[in-house]
Amino acid sequence: MVGDNEKLQEQVDAILTEQVRLKSIIMSEREELAYQRGRTSELEKQYESKREQDAPQNEPDKPEERKPTYALVVSSETMGKQEGASLIKKSIHPRDLGLRDATIKPGREGVMITTTSKEGSAKIETHLQEKTKDLQIKRPKENRYPIKVTGIDEEEEAGTIVQTIIEQNNLPCTTRDIEVKKTWKGRQGTTAILALNKEGHQALNNRSHLYIGWSRCRVFDHFFLPRCTKCAEHGHNAIDCEAPIRCVKCGKRGHKRDECRKDPHCHACDLDGREQSRDHEMMSWDCPVYRYKIEQERKRIITRLS
Known part of the structure; x- marks a missing residue:
């Protein structure tokens, strides 16, 4: 009886030993499989990255360059801008007159007529002088x-x-080339708007x-673009x-900015x-448009400097 128990115990020990060995093999295989999966994933990422680098890149559409414009300012002593x-x-x-891109809109000093054709602008001027x-x-x-x-x-x-600017900064120009348009005093001294030919x-x-x-x-560019707060x-x-x-903050109609409780959304960008x-907001200085x-x-001013 004792001998049978010893044999049974030996068999149990053998089974347990084999179980431990098999478990060790399984764990080792799992680790190897996980490693291979990770390696495969990394190789796939490298392959995709290389393929994207080698693929021809489509450049984003560049905004169409705006052509130089030629303007006429039309005013009247007896009529308002809308009547004019x-x-x-x-x-x-x-x-x-064979013009495709002529526009008309109210301006600061009267009605502004613009076109990208220098000859077309001259035609408009001649025609208006003859008829009005x-x-x-x-x-x-x-x-x-x-x-x-x-x-x-x-x-x-x-x-x-x-004169001080030219002499003190050794500028190769004359006082005819720089015009003072406006000055005002502030907390940080005087500010001047200059116009350069x-x-x-x-x-x-x-x-x-x-x-x-x-x-x-300090010197900054000082270009003006009208932006309507209405x-x-x-x-x-x-x-x-x-x-x-239309709200300049959220871009929706029917209320003003000081009444708005919505998140900013630029109507000009839309x-x-x-x-x-x-x-x-539409009035943000950082608006991409x-x-x-x-x-x-x-660029337009630079191409037409005289």
């Missing part, structure tokens, strides 16, 4: 590059700022600072707008249609 625009439309049609007697037509002043200079010492005389722009050569008297003054669109001001009210972030249009205006 109506008279122009009755007197002339772009189709009759109550309208005054003029071309905008020469294009100049606008900059803002900040931090000027308040004791600097506005009448000598240009071609020679003045080349002389400054995109400087970020100018030395004026005892001050090192309809949340670009190209005009609220005073000239007849469109329904109108533009390109893929870009819209989670900002606003920044793009400012850059286009900068």
